[in-house]
Amino acid sequence: MTLTLLNLYNTAASQEWAMYDNDALSEDEFEDSLVLAINKAILEIYTSYDFPFRERTHLILTMPGIDSYELPQGLIKKDKKGNHLVKYNSTNLDYIEYTCNLLPKTGIPNAFYIKNNNIVFYPVPEEKGLVTIDYTSMFIGENANGEEIYSLKNESDKLLVPEYLEELMKEAIITKAMLNTIASESDENFSAYRKQANKAYKQLIKYSKGVRKDKVIKF
Numbered sequence: 572m573t574l575t576l577l578n579l580y581n582t583a584a585s586q587e588w589a590m591y592d593n594d595a596l597s598e599d600e601f602e603d604s605l606v607l608a609i610n611k612a613i614l615e616i617y618t619s620y621d622f623p624f625r626e627r628t629h630l631i632l633t634m635p636g637i638d639s640y641e642l643p644q645g646l647i648k649k650d651k652k653g654n655h656l657v658k659y660n661s662t663n664l665d666y667i668e669y670t671c672n673l674l675p676k677t678g679i680p681n682a683f684y685i686k687n688n689n690i691v692f693y694p695v696p697e698e699k700g701l702v703t704i705d706y707t708s709m710f711i712g713e714n715a716n717g718e719e720i721y722s723l724k725n726e727s728d729k730l731l732v733p734e735y736l737e738e739l740m741k742e743a744i745i746t747k748a749m750l751n752t753i754a755s756e757s758d759e760n761f762s763a764y765r766k767q768a769n770k771a772y773k774q775l776i777k778y779s780k781g782v783r784k785d786k787v788i789k790f
Contacts, residue, residue, distance in 0.1 A: 574730040574737055574744075576723040579609050583745050588760045589752070598726045605752065610722045612747035613711055613730070616740075616772065621707060623780050624733050631690075631702040633659075633680070638695040642688055644719075645706040656705035657683055659692070664702075667693060739778055743771040 580601055584593035591605050617625070629643035648656045657664045659680045667673070667684040673693060680692035680700070692702070710719035712730040720728060732740050746768035753761045 574732060574741055575726065576606070576609070576728045577726040579723070579741065579744060579748075580605060580726075582741065583609060583748050586745065586749050589749065595726075598724070601726075605748070606723070608748040608751040609744065611751050612744045613723070616743055616747060616775070617711055619772075620776055620779065624731070624736070625708050627706055627708050629704040629706060631704070633692065633696040633700045633702060635696060635698055636677075638680075638693065639686070639689045639691045640702075642685070642690050643704055643706045643708075644710065645708040648705045648707060655683075656703075657690070658703045660700050661703075664692070736775065736779060739771070739775040743768070743775045746771045 576598070577595065581593050581595055583589065583605060584591035584595070591602050592600070595601055625645075626648070627643065627645065631640050633640070650656060654663060655666050657666075662681075664680060665682040667682045670684050670686075676694035677697045678694040679698075680694060680696055680702075682693045684691050684693065690704070708719075710721060710731070712723060712728055713719050714725060715727045719731075723730070730740065746764055750761070750764045750768050753764065
């Protein structure tokens with residue numbers, strides 16, 4: 572099974588108390604409010620826990636005299652000590668927070684900083700080297716052309732989720748999306764969907780290789 576927007580939309584629209592047609596054939600028949608609720612649910616779930624399937628490694632081949640390179644599209648990871656997982660030829664680089672006092676220097680990079688959405692190495696590399704950056708991707712899926720995307724817009728847009736997690740992810744998204752469509756917590760259906768959403772989310776985390784209680788969000 573592939574979790575496309577069309578599949579998620581019709582499943583959400585067929586839920587009890589949902590007030591949408593559940594036989595949409597394309598995005599032309601989508602209700603904007605439900606698409607918004609689905610994407611909001613995906614974003615809330617994806618950013619609430621460090622899902623292993625979102626982890627990537629970005630490689631940069633440094634060139635002599637060039638210190639600035641494009642950042643990967645995501646959040647650079649840290650180890651248990653709080654060090655950023657950025658390495659130059661397998662050696663960890665320190666993060667420079669304040670750069671105003673840096674003097675021009677070339678050599679083997681031992682640190683980095685961020686400027687204008689680029690990663691800058693210091694000292695300026697004097698030779699070729701391999702940089703690895705472990706990060707959590709911001710992308711949630713891909714479109715029909717195989718391009719990675721930040722939100723689902725078209726009927727064939729699909730989530731990038733391991734097959735064994737698809738059903739759990741689908742249930743978590745649908746119940747959370749329905750919760751997002753209810754305007755008030757005083758609505759008689761709100762409590763029931765909150766319980767379903769909590770249960771679905773906990774099951775998803777349980778089978779996503781490890782449970783981090785401090786990362787669990789409350790609906």
